[in-house]
Amino acid sequence: MIRIAADWLVTAADRPPLADHGLIVDGGSVAAVGPNADLAVSHPGVESVRGGVVAPGFVDTHMHLYGVLAHGIPLATAPTGFWSFLDDFWWPKVEDALDHEMIATATEWVCAELLASGVTTFYDILEAPFAIPDALLVQKEVVERMGNRGILSFEATERAGNGVVGLDENVRLIEACRGTGGLVSGMMSYHTTFTCSEAFIHEAFDRAADLDVLCHAHVNEGVHEPDWCLEHLGMRTFEFYERIGVASDRFLASQCVQLSESERRIVVDSGVRCAHMPLSNCEVGGGIAPVPELVGAGVTMGLGTDGYITDFFEVMRGAFLIHKARLTDPTVLPAHAVFGMATEKGANALGLEMVGRLEPGWAADLQILTGDVPTPIRDHNLFDQIVLWRNRSHVTDVMVAGEWRVRNGNVLDFDRERVRARVGEQAERMWAKT
Numbered sequence: 001m002i003r004i005a006a007d008w009l010v011t012a013a014d015r016p017p018l019a020d021h022g023l024i025v026d027g028g029s030v031a032a033v034g035p036n037a038d039l040a041v042s043h044p045g046v047e048s049v050r051g052g053v054v055a056p057g058f059v060d061t062h063m064h065l066y067g068v069l070a071h072g073i074p075l076a077t078a079p080t081g082f083w084s085f086l087d088d089f090w091w092p093k094v095e096d097a098l099d100h101e102m103i104a105t106a107t108e109w110v111c112a113e114l115l116a117s118g119v120t121t122f123y124d125i126l127e128a129p130f131a132i133p134d135a136l137l138v139q140k141e142v143v144e145r146m147g148n149r150g151i152l153s154f155e156a157t158e159r160a161g162n163g164v165v166g167l168d169e170n171v172r173l174i175e176a177c178r179g180t181g182g183l184v185s186g187m188m189s190y191h192t193t194f195t196c197s198e199a200f201i202h203e204a205f206d207r208a209a210d211l212d213v214l215c216h217a218h219v220n221e222g223v224h225e226p227d228w229c230l231e232h233l234g235m236r237t238f239e240f241y242e243r244i245g246v247a248s249d250r251f252l253a254s255q256c257v258q259l260s261e262s263e264r265r266i267v268v269d270s271g272v273r274c275a276h277m278p279l280s281n282c283e284v285g286g287g288i289a290p291v292p293e294l295v296g297a298g299v300t301m302g303l304g305t306d307g308y309i310t311d312f313f314e315v316m317r318g319a320f321l322i323h324k325a326r327l328t329d330p331t332v333l334p335a336h337a338v339f340g341m342a343t344e345k346g347a348n349a350l351g352l353e354m355v356g357r358l359e360p361g362w363a364a365d366l367q368i369l370t371g372d373v374p375t376p377i378r379d380h381n382l383f384d385q386i387v388l389w390r391n392r393s394h395v396t397d398v399m400v401a402g403e404w405r406v407r408n409g410n411v412l413d414f415d416r417e418r419v420r421a422r423v424g425e426q427a428e429r430m431w432a433k434t
C-alpha cells in the first residue's frame with residue numbers, strides 16, 4: 001500500500017482539481033482519495049510519496065512502435081504524395097523490412113519513451129507482413145517486461161498476399177493474453193478498404209465478435225481513401241462500412257480526417273470509436289479532422305501519437321490549437337476536454353474499463369508532474385497549466401497498475417544508453433535492406 005500526497009490532485013478531466021489532496025494505492029488500484037491530512041490519519045504508517053501535481057496517466061490510442069526506426073531514414077527521392085508515400089517508402093522500406101529483432105528493439109525503446117512522457121497505456125498497430133508468425137508474441141514479451149499497459153495488434157492486409165495469416169496473428173495474441181491477469185491484451189486489426197476486400201473485412205469483424213474484442217482500421221487519413229472508395233465501390237468509406245454492416249461500436253476507426261456530412265452522421269449514429277492524431281495528420285498533409293464536431297455529437301474520441309512525435313504534451317497542444325485555428329473559434333476543445341481525450345476518453349475508445357480516472361476502484365495508472373509553473377496554480381487553471389505549459393521533462397514519476405515504472409525521471413530497469421545503441425544498429429540494418 002502506498003500513500004501519494006499531492007499539492008494538486010487531478011482525479012478526472014470533468015472534475016475540479018483538488019488542492020492538498022492525495023490517494024491511497026492498494027495493489028493495482030486506487031483505494032481511497034481525500035485530503036492529505038485525512039489520509040495520513042486514516043492510513044498511518046503507510047509508505048508515502050509527495051508530488052507536485054498527480055494526474056491520471058495518458059492513454060495513447062494509436063501508436064506504431066516500429067515507426068521509430070524510420071526516423072531520419074535516407075530516401076533517394078522524397079514521396080510526392082499519399083500513394084507514393086506508401087508505395088515507394090512506407091511499405092517497401094519500413095514495414096516489409098521489419099523482422100523480430102528490429103521489432104523487439106523498437107518496442108523496448110518506445111515503451112520507455114512513452115512511460116517517460118507519462119503515457120501509461122497505449123494501443124499499437126504493427127504492420128510487418130514478413131515478420132509473422134509470432135511478431136506480436138515478441139512484442140508481448142517486451143511490453144510485459146517494461147510494464148506498460150499495452151494493447152497490441154497486427155494490421156492484417158491483403159496487399160502482401162498473406163492477409164489471413166495476419167488475422168491469425170491477432171487471434172493467437174488475444175488468446176495468449178486471455179485470463180493471464182497481465183497488462184497486455186490484444187485487438188483485431190486490418191489496414192484499409194484499399195488493401196482489404198469486403199470478404200476480408202467481414203472476416204476481421206467476425207473474428208473480433210467471436211473473441212469479443214474491438215476491430216481497428218485506419219479510415220480516411222486524407223482524401224485518398226474516400227476518393228478510392230468512390231471510384232472502386234461507388235460510395236465513400238463509411239458509407240461502404242455502413243452498407244456492409246460493420247459500422248458499430250465494435251469499430252475503432254483511426255484518423256477520420258476527411259469525412260463528408262453523410263460519413264459524420266454514420267460515425268455519430270453507429271457509435272464508431274475514433275482516435276485523433278493531430279500531429280501526424282499535419283505531417284502527411286492529410287488535413288484537420290472534424291474533432292470538435294464529432295466530440296460535440298457524442299463520439300468517443302481518444303488521442304494518439306501514430307509513431308511520430310511521442311511527447312504526449314505536444315500531441316495535446318496540437319489538438320488544443322489546430323481546431324481553434326480551423327474553426328476560427330478559441331472556445332472549442334478547452335484544455336480540460338483535451339486532457340479528457342488524453343486520458344479517460346482514450347481508454348473508453350480502446351474499450352478499457354476503470355482506466356483513466358483516479359478514483360476508488362480505478363486503475364492506479366498515474367503520473368507525477370512538477371508543479372513549478374511561474375504563475376499560481378488554481379483549480380480554474382490547472383488543466384491549462386498542464387496542457388499548455390508542461391512537457392515530458394516535467395514528468396518525474398509514473399505508476400502503472402500500482403507499480404512504479406518511472407522514479408525521479410528515470411525509467412526503472414532500463415539501460416537507456418544500451419538500448420539507444422541497439423536502436424541505432426537496428427535502424428542501420430533496416431535502412432541497409434533497401
Ligand SMILES: [Zn+2]
Pocket residue numbers: 062064125218254306
Ligand atoms: Zn497509423
